[in-house]
Structures are given as structure tokens and as C-alpha cells.
Amino acid sequence: MSADLYQLTSNAITAWYNSNARDLPWRHTTDPYLIWVSEIILQQTTIAQGLDYYNRFVEKYPNVQKLADAPLDDVMKLWQGLGYYSRARNMHAAAQQIISEHNGVFPDTYNDIIKLKGIGKYTAAAIASFSYNLNYPVVDGNVIRFLTRYFGIRDIIELATTQKALYNHAQKLIDHQTPSIWNQAIMEFGSQYCSYKKPLCQNCPINKNCVALAQNLVDKLPVKKTKKKKKNRYFFYLIIKDNSGHVLIDKRRQKDIWQELYQFPLIECNTLEEYTFDPERYALEGIAYDINPSRLYKQTLTHQLITAQFFVISLDKPFPKSLEEKYIKVPWGAIKTYSWPKVIDLYFSDLSITLF
């Protein structure tokens, strides 16, 4: 591949971008904080899904200091429903890192930026280029799709050697352009033109140099390694209510899905049939209560298939002391202020339909 072709290619994409870029809020700023927020939210997330979250986030936390000062619970609540919750935890930690290690000023070099929690190679390059016009190529899903097709790369993209080749191409392309513009242009082009489904090859401004198009490989690239099977998990939630409108909740702290989100006292089983309610375990032996089970709820995660069921257990007296010590006692009316996994929030939606 000649240097001329890299230049020709990048010129064509930049020209296309200049008249076809979508108007997105984070394209109106070079504030590294705002760029950072948008990049984290958009990791593994479509713009359609992330846009409202971005607007709410920067409204509530307009700068590093505000985010660093916020209780983590509040940040998690704002993130509720978006998924990959480590992003929120890491952002909160990184904000405090910026306060303590950089006097509250967002770092302005790639090597300092990439040291922040939750920022890897892609996001560091994005912030460094968008905010400071530094010459670091972004290589995200869009760019990988374009590069593998355009240059006809058939190797499995996760391999280190393939990654190196992709970065080499990306670097040669960015070298001919303004990094802050180019990095957005190449991603936008990959997303709008060289899309996963139904790419617009016929109208593509650089289709005569595309290896995949010439060799009829467009729908075969990029090549990814095969994925693992989903694991089944069965969650049985106990919604234990006392005689004064309180309920017991719990925070997920273990290394598992939904860390830092709330839940009800949980019994996890390996099968649906395995579940039994043991009153002794909850010190409810000899206490009057009734149990009201919900329907089954299902939620699909990338590597897991969750089946959940809720049991409302109404007591005719206060909670036993041992339960109050083990869990968090909150008024039922306050549950919406906590952050919940999707499947529990869905259950709340059904309750509202039933009750109101």
C-alpha cells in the first residue's frame, strides 16, 4: 500500500465527513471532561441508547469536581439501565484521581490520560485527539470494520498481530490529516457507510480501492473468534415487608454482575426447582407472614441468562433484629431512589400497573 493511497483514502473520508457529520453534543466542545463522559458512555453502546444518558450526566455533573464530590450511589442511579456498571464506578474513581493527582485539571498527555481508571487505548486516543489534537489513532469497532474490509484483512481481529497491523494502517491514515477531525471522520464513516449490515458500497467514495468489495468479502469481514455459550442463573428475590411499610434491601458488592446496584435479599439456585423458602434462615420461625410469588422474569446478558422470581413476604410485625442488621431497612416509597438491575426495575413497572 503506497503512501499516496493512504493520503487519497483519508482525503476522501475527510471530505465525506465534512458534509455528512451528525450533529452530536460532544462535537461542539473540546472540553476533555465532556469528551471523556461521552466516550465512556458510548463504550459498547449505541449513540441512540447513550444520548439521553450523556445529557443527564453532564447536566448533573458539569465538571470533574462535581463528579468527584458526588456520592457513588447517585452516580450509579444516573447510570441505571445503561449496563457495564464498572464504567460508572471507574469514572467516579478517576474523577477523584484527577482531583488528587492533577489538582483537578484534566491531564493533557496521552500517557497521563491512559493512567486514569476505565480509560484504555481507545478512549485515551479519543480524548487526546478530540481535545488536544494529538496524533493518536482511534481503533474502535467502526474503524476495525472499515480497515479489515478496505485492506482485506482476514485474520482474527483479537490476535495481537492483527491488532498491530490494524494500528499500523490507522496510524498511516491519521498522519495525513488533522487528528481531531480525522478520528471522528473515520468512526463516522465506519458507522454510517461501512456499516455492519448493508454497507453502502455502491455509493462509497473509495470503493474502487476496497479489497473486500473486489473479492466479495464484505459480509465476511471482520473475522472474530467464536463466542462462549451463555450460563443459566436463577435468582429468587425475597421482598420482606414489615407492618409499617418498610422493606429490606441489599447492595451487591461481590465480584459479579451489577456490582454497586441494589437488590432484595437473594437466594441463587442452580435450577428453578431447587428453590425452597426457609423461614428459619430469616428468623421468621413462629412469625405470621404470607408469601405472594410473582411470575418468572427473564433477562439476557452477554454471557448469562437470568431467570428471576420475586416473593413478597408480608409480616404482621417489625423485622427481626438479625435481619435489620444484615440488610438495609428502607420505606417502600423510597425504593425508586436506589439503583436497580433491569430485571428488578421491570418488576417495579409491573407492580405499578397492578397497584395503580
Add this chain to the structure above:
DNA sequence: AAAACGGGGCC
């Protein structure tokens, strides 16, 4: 190098 980590949208 592989596995884990969410949720929504598309076909």
C-alpha cells in the same frame, strides 16, 4: 490470550 462485564436493537 481468554473471560467477564449490560442492555437495546436488528434481522
Add this chain to the structure above:
DNA sequence: GGCCCAGTTTT
């Protein structure tokens, strides 16, 4: 039901 999406961290 499988794959994708402005990836990073942990194992």
C-alpha cells in the same frame, strides 16, 4: 437466537 455496538479490566 445470534450478532453488533465510540472497550476495559481481570484472570
